[in-house]
Amino acid sequence: MAKGQETTVQQIVSSHYVNDKGVIHAYPDDEKSEYLSESIGLYMQYLLQINDEQEFRKQVEILQNQFLVKVDDRYFVPWRVYENAKVNALIDDIRIAAVLDQAAQTFNEPDFGALAKQIRLPIESQQHQEGIAVDYYDWSYGLAGKRVTLSYLIEELTINTDSFNLLKLEKDQLFFPEYYDFEKERYMASDEVHMIDQLLIAINRFDQDIRSPEFDSWLLAEWEERGMLAGRFNRETGTPTVEYESLAVYYYLWQYLERIGKPELAKEAFKQAELVIGEEVPGELHFFDFIHYQMMVAAQ
Template structure:
């Protein structure tokens, strides 16, 4: 009798799990948020049948970045696209070899020999959020497995470091501040992969980083020397990543917001991609969609909704919005067909976030 009852209970659990997952798949498909134009461009022109996404349409069309997969996964969680996320979770295997570290690039059939912490942490964040959003424990388990190897190979004396050689496990001796993803690092604390003192130590590297006389953040920190390093030519992608992550951790980003407002006013609403750290003058004549996207994410986190809205409309000016055009939805130069997945995925995430936050209607 007892054995029979146990058998019935086990069958019930298995049945509930199976039908629950089937129901959830159908539910998430129905309840997905709308497909945005940039997503249509990515799916039509950059998306491969196996789930990998091309880096561009020209010289790097057979190059696939872990950065791209992580950004795509981050967007899919925000969109509630469970079925596509499920596919991307399997794509991760293509970037792995003999550990849970993610090779930062696949070039043809060759994997790069090192990881990049920023990619691994972004993927861990996406897996954790997917697990919480859809109630799927295996994604949290995947994130935890990755986290264990990050702690083993991408930490040195309690500090996260940039990268490690996947085969030899040789480590870098510095951390790029734009790699310190607060949501992912908090997951490490929740899962007891790091302790509170390690968590606070790495938070302080970002939140307490000094600001230059012109309001820019340093790009690199060397733990062994307790030394920060600034860029001579400031890349705004790095600055806004640091600003966004710093704001997520409750840090002060007023200097970068002030610089943003001043630059938009001085240069006719344009944010150029690079600036001189000494003169605060543009070092290049181009603007990038990813710069606007990261600035939007920082502003949303810092409560600067009006500035986020201004940046949003400026970003959208760089997008092909003619629905009848071949490259509709893309952030692409139509004359040269120059584009990059980064410059499509980050705006896609920023747009989804702006819509969800009610900044853009």
């Protein structure tokens, strides 16, 4: 996977994905692309996975100096920087706080745990509806969002376990609704489904001991027939609406297949991801796809 003399993921990130302040941008060699809290959270997750304490500490400094914003006596992580964003993103905050807690143990650094607590505090105290964590909190208006995205309800959401009840849908179905709307008091579903969302929801349900037999049957049949998984599908027909494949889709497919006891198919998903990425790294890969693929590689 080497490109020139860049033989590690860290070297590729340093050469192609960061600006002069070390902040990760979305697309390689494009400093005008977005700078997302999602990216630093995923990179920290990868660095902890490979036990790179030195680079992890650098990312914590970047998080504190470039992302963390103080409002009154609270801190929040805007979902993107350099855009004067006044809202956070639940999934990114959970991921960052969880990896900081894990790193506090792995690297014997209590300050990481203290930072994780700071990031979680607003979610506990104000970012909820009816006691359930919601997608974001708007710090400019002091208002919590009115919906929760089901793919955000990852196992690490330990501070708001009532939220997991939303994963218990009234009936088994091929595809899951994307989010719950508190104003309309019902689940909302799009006509076209994104497989990253669907696989994440299936994983979240599995982690809460909720099985998804209809989705599983469709998924296994789709894989057996095509040997690949497209990025989007029609909700009603279960047929692909796009031709492209996504490395992040294969990461979550690999994770889900491992969970449901299909390790051989999980290996096939990894091999398909290898074919998709080809020889050119990073090429034009969005950081989200790039780092998910690298996390999958590191786990093999």
